[in-house]
Amino acid sequence: MDLIRFVVDCLKTALSGGRAYWIWIGTLLFFISMGVFTYANQTANGLMVTGMSDQVSWGFYVSNFTFLVGVAAAAVMLVIPAYIFHNAEAKRVVLLGEGLAVAASLMCMLFVAVDLGRPDRIWHLSPYPGMFNWPSSLLTWDVLVLNGYLALNLLIPGYILYHTYHGREYNKNLVFAAAVLSMFWAISIHTVTAFLFASNSARPFWSSALVAPRFLATAFCAGPAFIIMTFLIMHRINAYKIGHKVIDMLAVIVAIAMQINLIMLAAELFVEFYAEGQHSANARYLFLGMGGKHSLVPWIWSAQALNVGAVLILMVEKFRKNYYLLFVACAMAVVGIWIEKGMGFVIPGFIPTPLGEVFEYKPTLMEVKISLGVLAIGAMVFTLMVKPLRAIQMGILSNPALDQRAALELAEAREKAEMLARIASYEDNPEG
Amino acid sequence: MKFFRQSPDQKRRAALKTLGLGAAVGAGALASSANPLPSIEVPSASFEDNWHEFFQQHYQRMSPEEITEALARLERKYKAKYDVDVHVGNAPPLEGVVFGYALNVSKCQGYRECVKGCTTENNQTKDPDLEYIRVLEMEKGSMNLEHGDPYYGEEEPVPKPGKFYLPIQCHHCENPPCVKACPVKATWKEPDGIVVVDYNWCIGCRMCANACPYWARKFNWHEPKLPVEAINPQTHYLGNRPRFRGVMEKCTFCIQRTREGKMPACQEACPTGARVFGNLLDPHSEIRFVLENKNVFRLKEELNTEPKFWYYSD
Structure with a gap:
């Protein structure tokens, strides 16, 4: 009963707002509706409506999936300081980060789903009643880790909010354990996704030991950059007040991760081009073009320019602390990595094909529309989660049956008892 | 919310909101440029066959009876779709052959x-x-x-x-x-x-x-x-x-x-x-x-x- 009341209250809060809120919701609905109808068309006609082919059999959908896995994983950069080091400012916003992880993992799953040729058979992709090729197939690993990550990021904040709503203390040990688990889990979703590509020895561009570490570096760059942008916007429109220290901490993470990413890029370029063999053909196509075909070349170089530009801004403390410049730098990093790790990573793996054919890929308008729909669903989920989250954290939304004063007294008594216990422990062993 | 008595002004605003959101969905449908009336395909197999086909198990998990059924179902399906008698066999691998x-x-x-x-x-x-x-x-x-x-x-x-x-x-x-x-x-x-x-x-x-x-x-x-x-x-x-x-x-x-x-x-x-x-x-x-x-x-x-x-x- 309590749980139902909690859910209903959260829904009510999520569905109340001013004109600007409803305009935002309406805009998202427009994109979702456009995506859904376009997807209906895709299921009716088959994947021929996309730009994909036997030569380039994965495209825009999987590119976005790869990028968003990084965004989802980045929530861990708030989880660690909040739950492990008990940083007060991080604790205030960690639930937002986890909300973002929920939206991002959901979008990842949707991007894989819209890429399937037979979505009606998606139930085959389950241990029961389907047939799960685990541990052999890396896609089954991705199904497991993404669902697990989604569950963790729903359950931890849900549990905390549920207790806050009831004016109760949550079990700190339980949350600590879950936070440690989600820390490793975040690394795993990215490593598994990297292995999804790196496991293909038929595709020399992907089949590199550097793919997984580079995925992690880009994730901890683009992810926190995306979180910073979201936080700055939310702070600006008064949706949620964010502390400076959190933003500054995330900005440093972005700067460091981007530097590591660029070092690995340089290492990759050296190996590919110093003694250029047949296995460098994909890299040649990506960076320089091949056989008169070079549609990815301007993209990858602008991505690298954006990445370098972002790191130059972020390395200077004065620039990093100017939040307009920080926003620009983060936008540059997000776009740069979206190109580099999305289309700039997935597509050149296919060009040339294992039989040496150079056949290019360009997403169709329908692919873009469906992708926009998926992104809008993610934004919608995030929006609907933020409202009740904020209301509960601010104490606006709580169980109406709750005796506020009694709850407060209880919390104070517990705090006092804890403090007395600590003092007593000091007195027992004065050296310690 | 709506469960309470609403003033005419609130009613008007609620109606406007619903209308606006509906318009957003409609505009999205238009922008998808998907054909709103998809050409109705002549069903090529009976509903029952489609139903069983949907729940058909993996080939290696089906019993011999289920395989026989699946083969017959496919033959009916091809007959309906192409109007040709297609024979679908399932000859097993020969002993001692690779x-x-x-x-x-x-x-x-x-x-x-x-x-x-x-x-x-x-x-x-x-x-x-x-x-x-x-x-x-x-x-x-x-x-x-x-x-x-x-x-x-x-x-x-x-x-x-x-x-x-x-x-x-x-x-x-x-x-x-x-x-x-x-x-x-x-x-x-x-x-x-x-x-x-x-x-x-x-x-x-x-x-x-x-x-x-x-x-x-x-x-x-x-x-x-x-x-x-x-x-x-x-x-x-x-x-x-x-x-x-x-x-x-x-x-x-x-x-x-x-x-x-x-x-x-x-x-x-x-x-x-x-x-x-x-x-x-x-x-x-x-x-x-x-x-x-x-x-x-x-x-x-x-x-x-x-x-x-x-x-x-x-």
Whole structure:
């Protein structure tokens, strides 16, 4: 009963707002509706409506999936300081980060789903009643880790909010354990996704030991950059007040991760081009073009320019602390990595094909529309989660049956008892 | 919220909100430029058949009775769709047989008769034809596939001077990376060494196509276009039965023929005798003679996929 009341209250809060809120919701609905109808068309006609082919059999959908896995994983950069080091400012916003992880993992799953040729058979992709090729197939690993990550990021904040709503203390040990688990889990979703590509020895561009570490570096760059942008916007429109220290901490993470990413890029370029063999053909196509075909070349170089530009801004403390410049730098990093790790990573793996054919890929308008729909669903989920989250954290939304004063007294008594216990422990062993 | 008594102003605003959100959804539908009235397809199979097809289990999990039912269901489906009596068999692998293929590159002249033989046999989508065999026109003296041209003209006289021809199809690896990659076990290696696909179980994720070093897997990006007169009615469940939209397919060494002791269609179609097919376990087979006495090699041997498809020259 309590749980139902909690859910209903959260829904009510999520569905109340001013004109600007409803305009935002309406805009998202427009994109979702456009995506859904376009997807209906895709299921009716088959994947021929996309730009994909036997030569380039994965495209825009999987590119976005790869990028968003990084965004989802980045929530861990708030989880660690909040739950492990008990940083007060991080604790205030960690639930937002986890909300973002929920939206991002959901979008990842949707991007894989819209890429399937037979979505009606998606139930085959389950241990029961389907047939799960685990541990052999890396896609089954991705199904497991993404669902697990989604569950963790729903359950931890849900549990905390549920207790806050009831004016109760949550079990700190339980949350600590879950936070440690989600820390490793975040690394795993990215490593598994990297292995999804790196496991293909038929595709020399992907089949590199550097793919997984580079995925992690880009994730901890683009992810926190995306979180910073979201936080700055939310702070600006008064949706949620964010502390400076959190933003500054995330900005440093972005700067460091981007530097590591660029070092690995340089290492990759050296190996590919110093003694250029047949296995460098994909890299040649990506960076320089091949056989008169070079549609990815301007993209990858602008991505690298954006990445370098972002790191130059972020390395200077004065620039990093100017939040307009920080926003620009983060936008540059997000776009740069979206190109580099999305289309700039997935597509050149296919060009040339294992039989040496150079056949290019360009997403169709329908692919873009469906992708926009998926992104809008993610934004919608995030929006609907933020409202009740904020209301509960601010104490606006709580169980109406709750005796506020009694709850407060209880919390104070517990705090006092804890403090007395600590003092007593000091007195027992004065050296310690 | 709405459960309380509302003032006229609140009512008006609520109505405006609903109207606005509805308009957003409608505008989205328009912007999708999807046909709002999709052409109603004539149902090609009964509802009951579609229902059972949806819940059909993996081929290796079905009981013999369920397989018989599934085969009959497919035959009814093809009858309704193409108005042709298609026989769908499920001949099991022969005892003591593992198939292997060898191709003599010094005999191959690049006529591409094997490609035609294959598409006539295997009920692939036509126009543009889905082909299992790709013949590369290679520079003599180079094995760099990137310099091979698969699109050499249909009308040009072959063989051209300074060129040799390299047909590539599924190599039916002993250690197939595609089978490892499939998340739902829709593709596997049969006891006779043939790598097959259950077209009714494939979810169309294309993991296998990415894993294949020989680019042997082809996807049905649209509903297959198979003219009635082009249908080969002698089919096998794991072989050349007509496929569906959104599933993967590939060369099956003509499982519907070779399990009945016949040669694959490409072998029969080859006018130069460049193709040698047979049982690797039979010490007196021609393929064994080739493997033992000719200078054979395999493509991309360094990947350890152990193809059962060899090339050799005289």
